[in-house]
Every structure is written in C-alpha cells, then in structure tokens.
Amino acid sequence: MDTSDKVHIFLDEAGFGKTTYMTWLAWYFVRHQPASWVFRLNAHEYSYDFERIMKEHRETLDNNETVRILFQLIHLALFIPNPITKPIEETAPERRKASPCQGIQRVCLLDILFEYLRYVVGEIQYIPLFFRMVLDILESQLKEYVSFTNCTILPSLFHELQPMLGLTRMLEAFVNQKLTIANHDKSGSCNTASFIAQRLLDAEHLNESRKYVLSLLGIFAIIAPEYKILSQREQKQCEEYLRDITNGRDKSGIIEGVQAGVPLFIHRLLAEYFAARWLFDNMDRHEVKLFLQSKSLLEYQHFAVRRLFDEIVVRDEDGNDSPAFLAVICGDNIKLKQDIALGITVHQKTDMLGRTPLHLAVQYRDDIEIYDMLIGEKDKNGSTLCIDAKDNLRGWSALDYAFSLFNSQAIEYLLRKNATINVQTLLEQFLEDHQSALFEMLSLTVKEVMNFTHDVDKYKPLYGHSAKQIEAMHMLCDKVVIHIKENRTEWFEANRANLLLTCAKCDSVLLLRSLLASGIELNTSCNHHAIIKKAIERRSLHVIGFLIREHNIDISVATVIEQISSLLKYCAERKYENWFFFFLDLYCSKLNLSEHTPCNASDSSVLELLFHVLAYGSTQMVHRLIDKIAMTIDVQLIFAFLKDTTGFSSYRNTVQVPRCVLDRVENIYEPDKEGRNLLHLSAQLGQFAIVKCLIKYKQFDPILVNPRNGWNAFHYCVSKPLQTNAHNGNEEQCHRSFQYMMKGSAITGIHAIDVEERNVFHLAIINKHFSSAKLILEHFVYNIPSEMQSEQQQLYISKSRLKDSEECDEFLRYLNVLRGE
Numbered sequence: 001m002d003t004s005d006k007v008h009i010f011l012d013e014a015g016f017g018k019t020t021y022m023t024w025l026a027w028y029f030v031r032h033q034p035a036s037w038v039f040r041l042n043a044h045e046y047s048y049d050f051e052r053i054m055k056e057h058r059e060t061l062d063n064n065e066t067v068r069i070l071f072q073l074i075h076l077a078l079f080i081p082n083p084i085t086k087p088i089e090e091t092a093p094e095r096r097k098a099s100p101c102q103g104i105q106r107v108c109l110l111d112i113l114f115e116y117l118r119y120v121v122g123e124i125q126y127i128p129l130f131f132r133m134v135l136d137i138l139e140s141q142l143k144e145y146v147s148f149t150n151c152t153i154l155p156s157l158f159h160e161l162q163p164m165l166g167l168t169r170m171l172e173a174f175v176n177q178k179l180t181i182a183n184h185d186k187s188g189s190c191n192t193a194s195f196i197a198q199r200l201l202d203a204e205h206l207n208e209s210r211k212y213v214l215s216l217l218g219i220f221a222i223i224a225p226e227y228k229i230l231s232q233r234e235q236k237q238c239e240e241y242l243r244d245i246t247n248g249r250d251k252s253g254i255i256e257g258v259q260a261g262v263p264l265f266i267h268r269l270l271a272e273y274f275a276a277r278w279l280f281d282n283m284d285r286h287e288v289k290l291f292l293q294s295k296s297l298l299e300y301q302h303f304a305v306r307r308l309f310d311e312i313v314v315r316d317e318d319g320n321d322s323p324a325f326l327a328v329i330c331g332d333n334i335k336l337k338q339d340i341a342l343g344i345t346v347h348q349k350t351d352m353l354g355r356t357p358l359h360l361a362v363q364y365r366d367d368i369e370i371y372d373m374l375i376g377e378k379d380k381n382g383s384t385l386c387i388d389a390k391d392n393l394r395g396w397s398a399l400d401y402a403f404s405l406f407n408s409q410a411i412e413y414l415l416r417k418n419a420t421i422n423v424q425t426l427l428e429q430f431l432e433d434h435q436s437a438l439f440e441m442l443s444l445t446v447k448e449v450m451n452f453t454h455d456v457d458k459y460k461p462l463y464g465h466s467a468k469q470i471e472a473m474h475m476l477c478d479k480v481v482i483h484i485k486e487n488r489t490e491w492f493e494a495n496r497a498n499l500l501l502t503c504a505k506c507d508s509v510l511l512l513r514s515l516l517a518s519g520i521e522l523n524t525s526c527n528h529h530a531i532i533k534k535a536i537e538r539r540s541l542h543v544i545g546f547l548i549r550e551h552n553i554d555i556s557v558a559t560v561i562e563q564i565s566s567l568l569k570y571c572a573e574r575k576y577e578n579w580f581f582f583f584l585d586l587y588c589s590k591l592n593l594s595e596h597t598p599c600n601a602s603d604s605s606v607l608e609l610l611f612h613v614l615a616y617g618s619t620q621m622v623h624r625l626i627d628k629i630a631m632t633i634d635v636q637l638i639f640a641f642l643k644d645t646t647g648f649s650s651y652r653n654t655v656q657v658p659r660c661v662l663d664r665v666e667n668i669y670e671p672d673k674e675g676r677n678l679l680h681l682s683a684q685l686g687q688f689a690i691v692k693c694l695i696k697y698k699q700f701d702p703i704l705v706n707p708r709n710g711w712n713a714f715h716y717c718v719s720k721p722l723q724t725n726a727h728n729g730n731e732e733q734c735h736r737s738f739q740y741m742m743k744g745s746a747i748t749g750i751h752a753i754d755v756e757e758r759n760v761f762h763l764a765i766i767n768k769h770f771s772s773a774k775l776i777l778e779h780f781v782y783n784i785p786s787e788m789q790s791e792q793q794q795l796y797i798s799k800s801r802l803k804d805s806e807e808c809d810e811f812l813r814y815l816n817v818l819r820g821e
Helices: 018-032 043-057 063-079 088-098 102-126 128-145 156-164 167-185 197-222 232-246 268-281 286-293 300-313 323-330 333-341 357-364 368-374 398-405 408-416 423-431 435-453 466-487 489-494 496-506 509-517 528-537 541-551 561-573 577-591 604-616 619-629 635-647 656-662 678-684 688-698 713-717 730-741 744-751 760-766 770-780 786-799 806-819
Strands: 255-259 262-265
Touching: 043 063, 102 128, 102 156, 102 167, 128 156, 128 167, 167 197, 167 268, 167 300, 197 232, 197 262, 197 268, 232 255, 232 262, 262 268, 268 286, 268 300, 300 323, 300 357, 323 333, 323 357, 333 368, 357 368, 357 398, 357 408, 368 408, 398 408, 398 423, 408 435, 423 435, 423 466, 435 466, 435 496, 435 509, 466 489, 466 509, 489 496, 496 509, 496 528, 509 541, 528 541, 528 561, 561 577, 561 604, 577 619, 604 619, 604 635, 619 656, 635 678, 656 688, 678 688, 678 713, 678 730, 688 730, 713 730, 713 744, 713 760, 730 770, 744 760, 744 770, 760 770, 760 806, 770 786, 770 806
Parallel strands: none
Antiparallel strands: 255 262
C-alpha cells in the first residue's frame, strides 16, 4: 500500500474481513502514516455521480480534477445524509432539523396554494392559456394575502378566491386584461396616460363596443344560422367585422383570423362565453326566447354555452354571484353543505328565470347527495314543496328537465320522492322529434319509468304513489299514439310491426298497451312469436309478463334453452325470485329434467348455471335449482365452484347460501388433488363467508395440515401475492378470514412450520399480507413486557428467515406508518 501507482480492490464475499482489514488499515495510517487517509465509500450509492463524471471528464480527467472529485465524494460520505438508502428511523433526526428551514416551508406554502387553486379552478386547469390567465389575475391578490417571508396565508384569501375563480368571472377578467393591453400597451401610451379620467372613459366606451362586436361574432361562430336569432342588420355587421379581421384591423388579441367565413377565437371557450353573454343580454327578444326554450340548447353540442349562460343568469340584480347556484353547477357539495349549515334555505332560491337549484342540479349533476340537500320540507301529502316547482323559462319542473336530458339517476330519485309526471310537457317534448326517433325515445323513457315505479318481479307498483305515475305515463303513450295515428296515418300503418318490435326490444310495456288499444292486433300485424323472441332476447320482463298475464301467450314455443339459461342468470343477479322460478320450470321442461331423471353432473352448461346461481342468487333460488335438477353434490363440485368464483365480477354471497349447499355434501372433508380441504381453498381465495361457515357449522379445523406441503389454513390464507391476485377485495377478505380463524385454540396454528421450514409469518411478509403479519407479531409479544417487545420482534423476524429482506423492510416501514412515526 506504500506505492502511489496502485489501486487495491477487495471483492471477497460478506464475512471475509474486508471491513476489519480497512479498520485496521485506518488505525495503522493514523499511527504510522498520518499523511494518509482512509474513507469508507459504498460505491453503489454514488452510481449516478460516477456516470456523470465519466460523461463530463472522460477525456480531460487530470490529477487536479481527480482530487477535486475525490473531495466531493468524501464530503458527501461524511457530511450529507442519504435519505434514499437509509431507513426512516435513521433519517428522522435530519428531517426534523430540516423541517423549520425556510426553503421547505416555502415549498409547503406553494403546495397548499397549488392544491387549493386546482380545487377552485376545476377543469380549466388543463387549458394552459387559461391557467396562466388565472395566475395573472391572482398575482395582486397573492401579494396582498400571502407572505413568503413569514410563510403565512391569511384565511380571508380563501373566501376571496371562490367568487373570483368562477368560470365566467375568469373569462371576464381575461377579456378585460386583453382589452386593456390593446387600449394602452399596443397604442404606445405610457402608464400615466392610462389613468387620465378622459382616457379611462374613452377606454370604457371602446371596451363596451369591442365586447358587443365579440359577442356578435361569438353567436355567429357557435350558433348555427338555421336558428335565425341574429337580425339581418346584425348579420351584415358580422360580415363587416370579419372583413376587418381579415384585413388585420382587429387588435383585441382575442380573434386570430377567419377561416371558411367563421371567426377563429384563440380558444373555443371564449367564443362560447361571448355567445352566452349575447344570449343573456338579448334574452327578451322573441327569437332568442324561442332558442332558449328549444331542446337544442339542452343538447350536448351547446353544453358549454348553456353552462356559461346559466352562471350569468344565476347572478342577482346587482350582478353578484349566487354561491348556492354556482355550487350546484360546479358540483361543490362542500360549499352547499356550508350554506345549509348556516341556515340558508337553498331550496327556496330562484334565479332570473324562476329556476330553483334543483332545476340546475338535474341538468349538471347525477349526484344523489346534491339532490337530497336541495329537497325542502314536505307538505301534508308527503310531497316536497319544491320538487314540482316550475320555472319561468319553459314552465318545466326538475323532472321535466331530467326526462329531456335522460338523466336516469335524477329520474329515479325524483320519482321515488313522489314527483309529478307532467303529461302535457312530456308530450310537447316528444312531438318535437321525428316519428321514428319519437317512438324510440318514448320507449326508452317508458322503460326507465317502469323500472323505477313498478316491481317487475311481484308485478305491482313499487311505492304507494307509484300507481299514479304509471298511469300518467300510460296516458302519455295514449296521447302520442293517437296523435301519430291521426297526423301521420300512412307512416303509422306502414310501421305497425316495427313499433311492436320496438316495444319488445325496449321493454316498453305501456307503449305496447297503447298500440294494442289503438286497434293493432297482435297476431295479424306482427307474428307474436317474433315479439316474444325479441323480448326474451332483450330480457324485457315487463313485456313478457304483460303478454303472459293479459294475453295468455305461451312463450315456451319461441324460446331456446340458451336464452332461458341467460334469463335465469339475469334473474339470479337481480334477485327476481318469481321470475327465476317461472323460467326454471321452463328450463327443466326443455331439458326433460325431473326428480326421477336427474341432471348429468358433467353437463357444463348446467354446472355454469349452478355456479352462477350459487354466486348471485338467493337461498330460495339455490334450493329450488338443486331440487329441480336433482344433481348429486359432491366435494369435487364445491372445489370447482370455489375455483370458478375468481371469474365472477362481484362475489357477494351470504353465509346461508353456501351452507345450504354444504349440508348436501356427504364427502365434504375429502381433499382435492393437491391435498387441500375446502377450508384451505376457501381461505386461500379470500372467501370469508365460506370460511366462517365451514368452521362454525362443519367443524373444520384451521390447524389441520396438508401433508404435501405442511400448510394449514393460516398458511393458505396468506399464500397468494396480493398484487397478482385478481379477486376483488382479496386483501380485506383474507384478513377477515385470518382474524376469524385466530379465535380459540386454533391460534396456535399461526406459528406452524411447513415442509420448507417457513412459518405463517414468513409467507405473510413475502406475499405482502402485512395486516395479517401484524396480528402474528402482536400475538407473539402479547405477554412480553413492553421494554422487551422490540427485541423479541426482531428475534421473531430473524427466526422467520426474513432479516434484511426487502419485503421485511417494507413491512417495518408499514408498521412505522401505522404508529405515526
């Protein structure tokens, strides 16, 4: 080591004395060669530094540069903590020292502002132009309310930001900013000139003129000409303005140019804002009223214009925003709750067009929580006072808007709350459409109403008030059919068969009633087999029930076994027991099954049906199916079912369903080909309901071991890696199973060793069942004094062959997080 031209590299395995030798060498240098130094560097910690050195100094590395780099690495090793490679407990003191640093506090302050801006700004944050605009607008506010020197934010800032950052307010501020630039910066005026009183008045008049022009061009660009809401004079004005833009005379900075006779705004949202602004300023004009009352404004293509228009309309007479209405439009449940908590009667408020917040909620949200907050007190009949309130724009209720926008969530909610179906309003809505689209849409609407008001399984109204709602929809169907029959006779006669098939396809039983009552005969106009076939194909149970009960039609001749099997699965999923029993009888008759002719257990289609009913059906369905098909249930079939449950999207059985099946299994304790019993497999798949049933009612023992691998039920419960297991909710279900099995004397099984000398704790850590591993560790140290628990935990980890493993380090970090360290 005395020579200066050699480098010695030690590559021996761990335990061969490298560290001991270097320690001795350091002592030797201190005693005999004080000019020489020894520094310990872990090279893998500086891989990035070495890679950068090679890139930057490969050709120019000389002695001076080498010494400089060496001292940099020495400084890093001695004085700079590395939080990446050190555990949390070692870096905690450094982090506590760094926490009061002003730089870190500034970062935290910026994070708070950024998160709040994201919350308030909403979807506009994804548009760079407007997000930058928001920052420009807020610059003065931030300087006033935020102190980066003291790292503080005045709470009043959050109250000020909310009204400033509404979409229309931001767009207005952006437009004003652009126009200010055009008035002063581009005109070459100095700052002093811009504050002269006359210049301020001139700028105000000029801005109003430019906004008028931009509003006209916004309408011209967004609203199609066929609506004819612009007068001829305004049309000519638009053409003149477009020529000015083409010739480069427009300096507003908001319109880029003209393409195909249409003005190009720098962003479509600005064109939509100016269109909404123009509609608001001119909503007293007859043509504009007609457009605002038309279904066109409710269409998706005009959604942005409608939302901006509504944000302007909900302002009060002084031009101030209504926080409650804006909260509804933006879906801000927190703000709405705050207003209600302050005693504000939100549901009684109305905007300029007489609309309540509920009117707007059904247009912009499908959130039950918002609807609940906007429903007021009930009258003596049990109806809410505002639910049937009509606006001044169209004379519509909230339910009318929900029907027009086909908001299923709102329709279901309002019907459940006893909202009135306005037959005349709906009739006017539907008659605006062409007859083909009319019947299609009416069929879908009838289906929605019947699904929400009629119990298809018990064939009766769903609620006490549902009968009048069903009757109202039936009256609507009658009126539509009569109108089309009288005014579109030729089309009606030519499309009789198609109309009946549409009803069967859409499960529109009320419309089918009206068509049959109008004189259409079921057998002559369309083969009833085709109608039944279509209804069964589309699972139209309302129509099928109507044909069977009121027309005595035998549907068996029009069905095949695959369709019936599909219907049985559908009924099992939705717990339609009466329909399930009906189709099960039909299914058995098709297969010629009875108690005397049992089903073949190897029939895959029957097994698939059985597994589906076991997974989704009720106890009565399972009993009836097993009795009907007379299938012998053995333990291998249960094994097959358990393995098949991983294919179901949502396995939501209760304990009673598997128990009624398990009671029929005679050889229930026999293992499968891998030596597992039913408890082993159930625990492995996270089937808590079945685990509980097997232990409680069938006396399965969790500590019983599979002799092939030495695993008991605890081993199996943590044997599946969580990140690769496709079963939904597997972690929670496995943990619940593990907790349940720990009760009583079976708890001794959590320390069992398998044939590879791995205990349950080892498998739990390797497969990242950390919650179950924590239970094992807590049980191990339960009776040990607290001052010795940490040492004993480390001993147990070492005994479990997990020391220094990555999974164990991750588990220890998991424990630290739970402790709040």
